Amino acid sequence: MGDLQEEFIQLKLDFSKYYEGEKYKWLRFCLFGHVPAHFQIKLNTKSRPTSFTENFLINKLSDNKTITQHKVNLLLDIAKVTQLKGAEQLVIQYIKDNNIHNADEEKLSQYRRQLFQALSESDQSDLQRVISHYDDLGTEIKDIWDAVYKLEMGLLLEDNPEKIIVFGSLLGIDSKKALNGQIMKLSVDSDGRVLHLQDGDITLEVHQGAIEKGETVNVSLENILEEDMPVLHPHESIISPIVKCGPEGTIFHKPCLLSFTHDAVNEEFWEFTLLVKDHIQDEWKQIALTNDRKDVHFTLSKGRCYITLNHFSFYGLMGRARSAIGRKKMVLEVFGKMLANDEYQLQTRLCKSSDVKMVEEAHRKIGEQPLIAPVGILSMYKDMKVTVTVSKQEWKVQKEEQTVKANDLWRTEPYKTFLLKRKKKKKKNSSAKVLKATVLLSQESNNIDPVEVNCDVETSRPNLGVPSSAGVSSSAGVSSGTGVSSGTGVSSVAGTSSGAGVSSDAGVSSGTGVSSGTGVSSGAGAWNRGIRQDSKTFDNFRILKARLGNCFVGEIYRCLRFLLFDKLDVGEITNQDFNANDLLNKLEDKGLISPTNVNLLLEITNTSEIQQAKNLVSKYMTDNKVENKHTDKTFKLSLYRKQLFKTLKQLDPDALHNVTAYYDLTKYSFSNVWDAVLHLEKEEELADNPDKIQIFADRLGGKARKILLEYNVVEGNSGKDEKETAEYDKKVIIKIFLY
Structure with missing residues (x-):
């Protein structure tokens, strides 16, 4: 020692x-x-x-x-x-x-x-x-x-x-x-090195011995937005980031390994082609999966493409879906800016998950701000209708429904522009600064959840955003639960600014209210409980809720609903007309959150691992000197709920089928495990009960089953006396041993 x-x-x-x-x-x-x-x-x-x-x-x-x-x-x-x-x-x-x-x-x-x-x-x-x-x-x-x-x-x-x-x-x-996580440069010698880009989840392994001993190479790895792509035929699509490995033309003594995620779902229903070009001015070469080239070949496994190469070039992956079962992961982004004469421009954009930051930067350059965290969707090779509706009668949408053709959907990163107009002149001293709009994507035989956005329609302040060269998100990709990233469906952070949807002073100015249609609570519950917080903190709390509401949209809204099952009434949780803002407002009405107590929000954002939401809560606590001092279980998520949440995010594709089959849920046609579990908990077939947890875990299999059973052993004896605890431990340990 x-x-x-x-x-x-x-x-x-x-x-x-x-x-x-x-x-x-x-x-x-x-x-x-x-x-x-x-x-x-x-x-x-x-x-x-x-x-x-x-x-x-x-x-x-x-x-x-x-x-x-x-x-x-x-x-x-x-x-x-x-x-x-x-x-x-x-x-x-x-x-x-x-x-x-x-x-x-x-x-x-x-x-x-x-x-x-x-x-x-x-x-x-x-x-x-x-x-x-x-x-x-x-x-x-x-x-x-x-x-x-x-x-x-x-x-x-x-x-x-x-x-x-x-x-x-x-x-x-x-x-x-x-x-922005789009480029990495390292000096590499004969010992080799691994380069990784978070943006696009791209990894380059330069193996030991690939570079001559005594030499060094300044290796670069970059995710680029390439416009000069090969002509695509029907059902073909670029399904990966376009990767540049430099210096171009560098040859190695041992093969290197380049890997990245791709967007094809159900790989067995796709045909894959590797795209390679040696220099920026060259034409793209197409290499089939079954090729006999010695300098480069590729394989695919579990949502990733692995390329073995002995020289540096530009690389990408093209796919062709052989049937409608072969779907493609895409990301929906929504941008907006206020125009003159009481008009608001809202633009939807569908793109690859690896291009999120570059797309955001392009929109910010023209003053358009992201209104939501990117939402992952699964697209078929069919026309897609994009519909935008608004909540307020004094506003209307010109041409509410627009169509993206199937070819455009798979060959490009299409956008649709919607013009929102105020039908009557804005009233003097009107406090309505936020307009709630709903974006609905629809394809035949493909259900996609609607997405709600908050549009800043305050005309007294120009919506210019950051300088034209801006556009950096803190973390890449798509919020957890969207199913966009390989394997987990998670990228640690949503690529949108923390001000998405509501700009820095867009919530409520001091002394004013927010109309009921904005999704921002009036906060009456907090005042009725006798909280005498200064108006700035109270306004900041309103803005916090509005911004958090924009973090939990689409598929991620189901995650929030699951986490709050123990905190709100079943009728509120299952209300189809509710969105994230409505649930947050209900938490405030029940006294579970307030301007001086955001402990439950901190628990939710930490558990869901949505970095944008975590940043919002942390910043609010710092700026308003709010301490995390509430130890009462009322203001925390239970260990059971945290562990079950972690479990559901680890599910194999077959798990939903196993669950619905065992519990006889096939008649409900659940498309995701969150809705299935919500039904089971509502019917009390799943609860914080050792036997029910054991039965449910057995249906899951794999890593998810192990995670849930670990909770069952460690936490299952909570609240029991010594005799009950001993009997319980014995019972559960025997069960796990048998498996």
């Missing part, structure tokens, strides 16, 4: 030496949030005490147990992100010599990785734009690292979509792409 302690001390000392001089700022950046706040304040390179050395920072990590003798993964992650090969090899050797396993240990966040890459790509012109935009920085800032340190200390930049969008708008093209 003494030898290991000495080795650990030496590791920290040697590791810190790699970050001396200017590289100290890299270490300071990586450790932001890992070092206690009162020390963080003193880390400014000009004013920091002489004792605050690089080794001092590393020791602070061990003081708070972030790293220990047996836990050094954070150091390894820092070395990889900063691309200091010596520091990386030092940690790897320590791990190898002491047989340490770090697979599940703490790492740098995706936000911090992408921001580091962005700052590494920045130049002096980026710094000047940042200094000009943020008045608080002053003129003494000499480099981008000091600028970001000061911005993060002042909470002007953090892992918050709204703030990232503004900061990203000030950066150059490559820096912005890096911040």
